[in-house]
Amino acid sequence: MKNIAAVLEYHDRTKHRPTRYAASLRYMDWATQPNPYRRYENTPLIPLFFSDTTPPYHLLFENHLLPKAPLCIESISQLLRYSLGLAAIKSHGGSQWALRCNASSGNLQPSECYIIAPAFKGLSNHPSLSHYAPREHALELLHNYNIDMEEGTFLVALSSIIWREAWKYGERCWRYCQLDAGHAIQAIRVSAAMLGWECEILSMDTTDIGALCGLDQYARFDSMEWESPDILIRIGHCTSFSLPTTPLLPYNANRLSPAHHEWPILKIIDTATQGTYPLTVPLTPSRHLPTPSKSSGEIVLKRRSAQMMDGSGITLEQFRQILNASLFCTEASDVHFMMFIHRVEGLERGLYAYVRNQTDLVSLIESMDITFKWKDYGEGLYLLKEGDYRGAAQMISCNQEIAKDGAFSFGMLCHFSKSLETYGAIGYKNLYHQCGSIGQMLYLEATSLGLSATGIGCFLDDEFHALLGLRDQSYQSLYHFTIGRAIIDTRITTLEPYTH
Ligand SMILES: Cc1cc2nc3c(=O)[nH]c(=O)nc-3n(C[C@H](O)[C@H](O)[C@H](O)COP(=O)(O)O)c2cc1C
Incomplete structure (x- = not known):
């Protein structure tokens, strides 16, 4: 205790x-x-x-x-x-x-x-x-x-x-x-x-x-x-x-x-938060659309955080592929995405939920704003509320423009109380590891699609929780993220490492 x-x-x-x-x-x-x-x-x-x-x-x-x-x-x-x-x-x-x-x-x-x-x-x-x-x-x-x-x-x-x-x-x-x-x-x-x-x-x-x-x-x-x-x-x-x-x-x-x-x-x-490292219930993902791609080494070396994004959109297929890649962090089953979708072809602007583990669906619905629609778009994606959330995304991300200029940005909402009850204090550490693993995977997936991403550690925690209508600590957002198209800063030059 x-x-x-x-x-x-x-x-x-x-x-x-x-x-x-x-x-x-x-x-x-x-x-x-x-x-x-x-x-x-x-x-x-x-x-x-x-x-x-x-x-x-x-x-x-x-x-x-x-x-x-x-x-x-x-x-x-x-x-x-x-x-x-x-x-x-x-x-x-x-x-x-x-x-x-x-x-x-x-x-x-x-x-x-x-x-x-x-x-x-x-x-x-x-x-x-x-x-x-x-x-x-x-x-x-x-x-x-x-x-x-x-x-x-x-x-x-x-x-x-x-x-x-x-x-x-x-x-x-x-x-x-x-x-x-x-x-x-x-x-x-x-x-x-x-x-x-x-x-x-x-x-x-x-x-x-x-x-x-x-x-x-x-x-x-x-x-x-x-x-x-x-x-x-x-x-x-x-x-x-x-x-x-x-x-x-x-x-x-x-x-x-x-x-x-x-x-x-x-x-x-x-x-x-020291103790016996928890083993969580794994997800069992399946990959659709495995598309021929560049070499994995090239993608790993090319992965970069965008400092600025250009405000352009992405296709629904790219969007689905990015969400699907997150499932390959199989030990990260306590994390869901609460998303501000700004520009994804075929999806109206609004607040969406991507429920990565359906066992949490009922408790998410019960924990969040009762007026949310939960309109089912399949494969774990739900529309909660239509609207332009670009301003809210920027405000919640400590006023960082990348959160509004990406095609979508989101908070990783974790089953906080369940992790602490099940695993004790080390469950807190483990939730961050789950979120970070997902972040690394999404960076790589975005890079493989010719897109960019940025992890966002600076966000206003309770402003986000209030926007979702969360009333207690059962769910907490621990990491935010944005994905879109980067504007490259041409003043910065890039050199190969290890040339010596
Ligand atoms: C946990 C975490 C939090 C981050 N938070 C922010 C952030 O709030 N704003 C931002 O512009 N970049 C953020 N970044 C991106 C880092 O600044 C970036 O990873 C770092 O500068 C290294 O650059 P690279 O990702 O291109 O290798 C974050 C990255 C991580 C992993």
């Missing part, structure tokens, strides 16, 4: 309201800007490979058609390259910054990745723990275990450095870190699918994930730059194995900022 109370307090306190945004510095303290790259000092660095050969994007949805890649350094290289690697270097006005395959709020990149693998050539002669260094596209070898580990399976652990986002976003940042973790999870799942691999999220205690990666060895980290364990993913065929024990590691984490601003609520919410 104590942890649930901490969640409810954090969630309410970090809502953006028209008269008061969640607490943050309100200015950019450039002197303390965190280094986006974690490194462990003096670790052996194992360079990874580059490969350009990836299957067509549409085949990822039918991955029984794809051959399973062998577990070797080349395939792990490809997995990391197309999930968490650098996708582009941007340059403008004398400054340069890297973008990655996984979207991240403010491009602050809190997610870190660890690999626990059996012995294999090119990495280590022993089972090992290593950390991914995206700038170098290399693995830092942290430990060789003196045990046997089943071949053909390896583990990917994800964690978040909360400070990276706290630097800019203050108290609301913990939400963004979790959404970013969701993006990273789906980025790994998609990259694994390119190799014919399936991912399984393990129902592990997050404390054990932290111990596995050495994140509980606090003396190795600056006290404000702790890493919070998020999730453990198993890739490969072996289902029974025991986790190795990681001893005290001799490598200290680099310091990311010379000084810090403390937001005590972040440690409280992070501690409250």
